[in-house]
Amino acid sequence: MSNPTSSLPLSGVRVLDLSRILAGPWCAMTLGDLGAEVIKVEHPQRGDDTRDWGLRIGATETAYFNSVNRNKRSITLDLQTAEGQEIARELALKSDVVIQNFKFGGIEKMGLGYEQLSAEHPELIYCSITGYDRTGPEAARPGYDLVIQGEAGLMALNGEAHRPPLKFGVAVVDMVTGMYAAQAILAALFEREKTGKGRHIGMALYDCGLMVTAYYGLEALLKGEDPPRYGNAHPSIMPYGVFDAQDGPLVIACGNNSQFARFCTDVIARPDLALDERFKTNLKRTENRALLMPEIERELRGRQRRDLLDRMALAGIPCGEVAGLHEALTSQRAQDAGLVTTQPHPEVGNVHVMAPPYRFDGVRLPVRSAPPTLGEGTKQVLQTLLGMSDEEIAQLAASGVV
Secondary structure: OOOHHHHOOOOOOOEOOOOOOOOOHHHHHHHHHHHEEEEEEEEEOOOOHHHOOOEEEEOOEEEHHHOOOOOOOEEEEEOOOOOHHHHHHHHHHOEEEEOOOOOOOOHHHHHOOHHHHHHHOOEEEHHHHHOOOOOOOOOOOOOOOHHHHOOOOHHHHOOOOOOOOOOOOOOOOOHHHHHHHHHHHHHHHHHHHHOOOOOOOEEEEHEEEEEOOHHHHHHHHHHHHOOOOOOOOOOOOOOOOEEEEEEEEEEEOOOOOOHHHHHHHHHHHOOHHHHHHOOOOOHHHHHHHHHHHHHHHHHOOOHHHHHHHHHHHOOOOOOOOOHHHHHOOHHHHHHHOOOOOEEEEOEEEEEEEOOOOOOOOOOOOOOOOOOOOOOOOOHEEEEEHHHHHHHHHHHHOOOOOO
């Protein structure tokens, strides 16, 4: 089996990550996972805001920060100083990709906007992540995941019926925006191979948040009103959701009529439900949800979860336990897949780091480096890429630039 580090898809691509918090760093981490060299620029004292969010790891890291910054180097630069801006400009001119999510107009004041950099580096691929459309009336509004979950209708579709709107358990808008941004950058890199020219990519959190509404969004447009919320159930498929067995919850996903028939006959011993005209097709089952659901719930509550799961597995019906988060992360399934790794840490000995989800030729791409301590790569990056001496770097440190 080949060594995955010797043939990473983005090997040789350099990314300058001027972003912070989640959407931009998630995008940069994705590119790093795929093999790019990612240089993360942070404030010399406080670093990325997320170094102060959540559970502490060592002196400068947190679980939040570590979740979105593997496979990167960290350098510190005070971008409010002329010296820091000039160093960032020189690094950008030596990079293939720049990612930034500064407040509207802020990056241009530093001399690091797309037009300013592309004039010297026309091959540069530059990604700006904002809260709202950069060309629209709300361009200057800051973008926050929670706010946009509310504005884009995501809270309205999430949660149980007759309960208040509910946010997603994670910052889904930020994460999806980061993924969309990485996709756009990959497309621009591919195009550059043909044209030799870079691109300015604009990604707005609001745009991406609205896309997450997916089929719910189109149903709302068809109905002319909000579709009902179904909690853990599915709006279009029945039975499909979380159910309670005698000893705990489980997921059942009957995706077609034959699966439903087997579920009724082989799992809950109720062939009459499969033969009932009101429940024979999925459309009829969803129309008569209020009649069918109590029957299924009653049958499941009288049976052990393990027995139900075994019966459904034999019948070819998608199903599974509802695991706790710690239980899922420490499960044999996660261990076998290599999804949670242990990486050396200079202060705490070892730290857990999620592995990239990508497999190429059957091999999962590696965690090449754990999330960095603040500024761990400053000296090496400035020496290697910009040819600075120890004395020059010491002077920058003394003046607070790095």
